[in-house]
Structure formats: C-alpha cells, structure tokens
Amino acid sequence: MCAAHDVAVPARTTVVRAPGKLYIAGEYAVVEAGYPAVLIAVDRYVQVRVSPARDTGHITSDQYASLSLEWHRRDNDMVIEPDQTPFDFVLAAIRVVEEAAVGLGASLELYDLDITSELDDDAGRKFGLGSSAAVTVATVRALCEHYRLDLTRMEQLKLALIASIEVQRSGSGGDVAASMFGGWIVYRAFDREWVRAERVARSLTEMLAIDWPGLEVSRIVPPDRLRLVVGWTGSPASTARLVSGVQARKGQRSVHYSRFLAESRSCVTELAEALGRDDGVGIAAGIRRNRELLRGLGEHSGITIETPKLQRLIETAEACGGAAKTSGAGGGDCGIVLIDRDADIDGMLAAWERADIRPLNLRVHQPEGTVE
Ligand code: PMV
Ligand code: MG
Numbered sequence: 184m185c186a187a188h189d190v191a192v193p194a195r196t197t198v199v200r201a202p203g204k205l206y207i208a209g210e211y212a213v214v215e216a217g218y219p220a221v222l223i224a225v226d227r228y229v230q231v232r233v234s235p236a237r238d239t240g241h242i243t244s245d246q247y248a249s250l251s252l253e254w255h256r257r258d259n260d261m262v263i264e265p266d267q268t269p270f271d272f273v274l275a276a277i278r279v280v281e282e283a284a285v286g287l288g289a290s291l292e293l294y295d296l297d298i299t300s301e302l303d304d305d306a307g308r309k310f311g312l313g314s315s316a317a318v319t320v321a322t323v324r325a326l327c328e329h330y331r332l333d334l335t336r337m338e339q340l341k342l343a344l345i346a347s348i349e350v351q352r353s354g355s356g357g358d359v360a361a362s363m364f365g366g367w368i369v370y371r372a373f374d375r376e377w378v379r380a381e382r383v384a385r386s387l388t389e390m391l392a393i394d395w396p397g398l399e400v401s402r403i404v405p406p407d408r409l410r411l412v413v414g415w416t417g418s419p420a421s422t423a424r425l426v427s428g429v430q431a432r433k434g435q436r437s438v439h440y441s442r443f444l445a446e447s448r449s450c451v452t453e454l455a456e457a458l459g460r461d462d463g464v465g466i467a468a469g470i471r472r473n474r475e476l477l478r479g480l481g482e483h484s485g486i487t488i489e490t491p492k493l494q495r496l497i498e499t500a501e502a503c504g505g506a507a508k509t510s511g512a513g514g515g516d517c518g519i520v521l522i523d524r525d526a527d528i529d530g531m532l533a534a535w536e537r538a539d540i541r542p543l544n545l546r547v548h549q550p551e552g553t554v555e
Contacts, residue, residue, distance in 0.1 A: 196234040197329045201321035202548035203227045203302045203312030204361035205413065206511045207519060208454050208473040211429055211480055212447035213355040216374035216397035219451045221458070222361040223368075223411070224548040227301040227312055231321040233329045236293045242270055244298035256293050259285060272315045273298065275346040276322035279387070283342060284330040286388040294329065296322070310415055310543065311422070311516035315351070316358035319343045324363075336363055336552035338391045340400070345382065345390070348375055353426045360400050366550030367405050369455045373398035400554050406461040412505070412520040412528060413543040414535055416492040420515035425486055432484045439483045446476055463523065467506035470521055474508035481513070488513035492540060496520075499534035503527065517543065 202224040209220025240254050254261050261277065273296070281291055298321070302314035323343045327334050334342070340363045344356045355372040373395045382390060433440040450472045457465025474489075474497065481488035489497070493509050496518040500507035505522035518540075522528060532542060 196232060197325050198230060198232045199321050199325040199328060200228040200230040201317045201324060201362045202365060203229075203314065203317050204358045205312065205517065205519060205545075206357065207367075207521075208470065208508070209357075209447055209451040210477060210509075210511055210513070211426070212444050212451075213357050213370065213372050214353060214426060214430070215444060216372055216377070218444060218448055219369050219371045219399075219455070220355065220357045221367065221369055221403065221451060221455055222357050224361045224365040225312060225413075225545045226548045227545065228548075229302055229314065229317040229321045230299045231318070231325040232297045232299075233294050233325045234297075236295045238293075240293045241295045242273060242298075243295070244270070244273075244300065246298070246300055256291065259291055271350045272319045272347065273322050275349045276319045276343065277326060279342050279346040279349070280323055280326040280330070280332070282387045283334075283391065284326075284332055286386055287332055289330045289332065292329075296325070298322075311420060311511055313358040313362060316343075316347065317362045319347050320359060320362040322346075334391070337400070337554065339363060341391050341395065341398075342387075344373060344398075345378065345387075348378065351423070353423055353430065356398075364400055364402070364550060364552065364554060365548045367403040367458070367547065368554075369399075369401050369403060369451070371397055371399035402550060402554055403455055403458045405458045406463065406466075408461075408463065408524050409458075409466065410522050410524040410526070411545075411547065412500070412522060412531075413510070413545050414496045414500075414518050414520070415541045415543050416490065416496065416515050416517070417539060417541065418490070418492070418515035420512060422512040425488070425512040425514050428486045429480065429484045432486075439479075443476060443480050443483075447473070450476060466521060470506035470508050477509060477513065486514070490515060492538065493518050495538045496535065496540050499531050499538070502534075503531040505531065 207221040212218040213220035302312050320343050343359045357370040360370045374397045454469030477488050489509050497507040500520040504526050505520040507520040510517045510519045
C-alpha cells in the first residue's frame with residue numbers, strides 16, 4: 184500500500200458523535216450577549232464518519248437517504264452541485280474547519296462524510312433536541328480530528344458557533360455548547376454582532392485565540408438526588424419563529440423586556456448556584472421563578488410559550504412535588520421536571536398518559552473535555 188499519490192491520503196476513518204441538548208433554564212434571555220442559561224446534553228446522538236475519498240467526495244445522511252451530495256475540490260474551494268442543499272449546517276461546519284485547517288498549515292483533502300442521526304430522524308426532529316447544533320458539533324469535531332488540528336473544546340466551540348451563525352439568523356448557541364461539552368453547563372451567550380464584525384477583520388486563527396465578549400461556559404455538577412424527567416407534548420415547535428416573535432416585540436415593551444433580562448440573569452445564576460451546592464429548595468425555587476418569567480414574557484410578547492399541554496405537564500409535576508417548566512422556546516416540544524429521585528412519580532405519569540404527554544427516556548450525556 185501507500186503507492187505514491189499526488190496527495191497523501193490518510194487511510195484512517197474518523198468517527199465522532201455529538202449529543203443532543205435540552206434547556207433547563209434561561210431561555211430567550213440567553214439570545215442576548217452575556218446572558219446565562221443552564222443546559223444539559225442528552226444521550227441521543229448525531230454521528231459523523233469521515234473517510235478519505237479519491238475523485239469525488241460524498242456527503243450522505245440517513246435523514247436524506249435518497250440524497251447524496253457530490254462535491255469536488257477546486258484548490259481550497261468546495262464545489263457543490265446542486266447549489267441548494269439540505270446540508271447547510273454540515274457545509275458551513277466543513278468550510279469553517281477547513282479555513283482553520285489552512286490557517287494552521289494543514290493541506291486539504293477529499294473525503295466522504297456520512298451522517299447518522301438519532302435526532303434528525305422524524306421522531307428526533309419532533310422532540311426538539313437540537314439536531315442542527317449536534318450535526319454542526321459532530322462535523323466540526325470529526326474534521327478537527329481528521330485534519331489532526333490540535334484544538335481545545337473551546338476553540339472547537341468557536342468554530343461551531345461561527346458555522347452556525349453563517350446559517351442561522353437567530354439562536355444563542357447554547358445548544359451548540361451543550362453538544363460540545365456534554366453534561367450540565369451554564370452557558371453565557373456570545374455577541375453575534377461582534378463576531379460577525381470581527382470575522383471580517385481578523386483571520387479565523389485569531390478569532391480562536393481571542394476572548395469573545397459575553398461567551399462563557401462552565402460546568403455544573405448537580406446533586407445525585409436530583410432526577411430529571413422529560414415530557415413530550417407531541418407538537419413540534421419552531422424555535423426560530425418563536426424567537427423572532429419575541430425579538431420583534433421587545434422594542435415596544437423595552438421596560439418589561441429589560442426587567443425580564445435582569446430577572447432571568449439573577450434567576451439562572453441563583454439556580455446554577457443551588458444546583459452546585461445541593462440545595463433542593465433553591466433548585467425548585469429557581470425553576471419555578473424561571474417558569475413565571477417565561478410566562479410573563481409570553482404574555483407581554485403575545486407569544487404562547489406555555490401551551491395548555493405544557494401547563495398540564497407542569498401542574499401535574501408540581502402536584503407530585505416536582506419543579507417543572509417549559510424547555511427551550513416552548514410552544515410545544517418538551518417540558519422538564521426536576522424532582523427528588525425517591526419521589527413517587529406514578530401519579531404524574533398517569534396524568535401525563537391521560538393528557539397524551541409522553542415521557543422521554545433520556546439520560547444526561549456525561550461531560551467531555553475541559554472548559555478553560
Ligand atoms: O426550543 P429550543 O430547545 O431550540 O430552545 C430555544 C431556546 C431559546 O433561548 C428560546 C433560543 C436560543 O437560541 O437560545
Ligand atoms: Mg423547542
């Protein structure tokens with residue numbers, strides 16, 4: 184083997200998987216730079232496999248079984264046909280990592296990239312577990328490994344965030360951070376406008392080296408006694424639509440919106456502290472306060488965050504001694520319950536069944552790598 188080729192083709196295949204996510208607290212406020220949210224990574228994954236290719240690379244996904252994207256390399260450009268593809272996040276991630284690879288002196292290669300998803304199938308997409316973020320993270324991590332770029336998780340997070348803002352107009356990046364770091368995290372949002380402006384002025388390697396205003400990730404180790412139960416309402420919700428609804432109205436209600444932001448910040452900070460010091464009462468209070476803040480935001484913005492079914496999910500959880508709220512943008516998708524591991528949740532589950540709310544059998548995906 185290893186006959187002389189023009190381009191050295193490494194014989195190895197890289198396989199990486201990235202977990203989905205769920206919001207615990209801090210939604211909507213976290214789209215503003217510097218505001219915190221608590222998230223977890225969940226044990227449902229997107230897997231990316233990268234293997235060397237000769238003349239034509241293929242990008243395939245089990246989500247689009249009939250569609251294989253062909254691409255060619257023209258120097259450092261990817262040439263893709265047809266123009267419009269459903270692989271936006273993957274392609275953005277490839278471009279960003281390759282730009283970094285060139286900046287770091289690696290020579291670019293042709294490869295097949297295959298995506299398998301437990302999040303992006305019909306069911307996963309409906310649950311709202313963050314498939315776009317996970318596919319972005321899995322692609323970034325797989326290619327960093329493929330090109331042997333020795334980047335920290337924080338640097339890889341920055342690459343994934345840059346890739347995602349190239350595709351998505353809104354979004355805090357909390358989902359990307361949860362997928363990158365695993366476990367429980369407190370995420371503080373970066374300033375999208377600052378990144379967009381600096382991205383034009385600086386090289387990508389510089390972007391990785393400098394601190395980004397607002398951006399911060401830290402880990403939380405929650406109490407052992409704490410149990411997380413996730414309920415699915417059966418109706419998918421569009422995060423982009425809900426977030427743009429709130430953003431469009433925030434100016435008209437700026438006093439309320441500023442108060443919401445300040446209160447969300449203090450609530451999430453206190454919740455994170457309570458989680459870290461094993462304070463069950465503080466944890467429950469934090470979840471309940473955040474629920475009220477989100478309900479108030481919904482009312483003031485004319486957006487239904489807590490749908491009647493989510494309300495039912497929450498009230499039945501509260502009746503069993505849990506603390507519960509909507510997760511993520513709401514409007515459907517999932518609600519979360521934090522409850523003592525010894526609490527009897529049979530009554531809650533029976534009420535959920537009557538209300539057609541499905542408990543999701545999810546666990547927290549364990550933390551990976553270090554947070555600087
Ligand atoms: O609905 P989800 O799980 O995609 O979460 C959205 C959370 C928001 O704070 C409303 C938006 C964001 O990008 O952080
Ligand atoms: Mg959602």
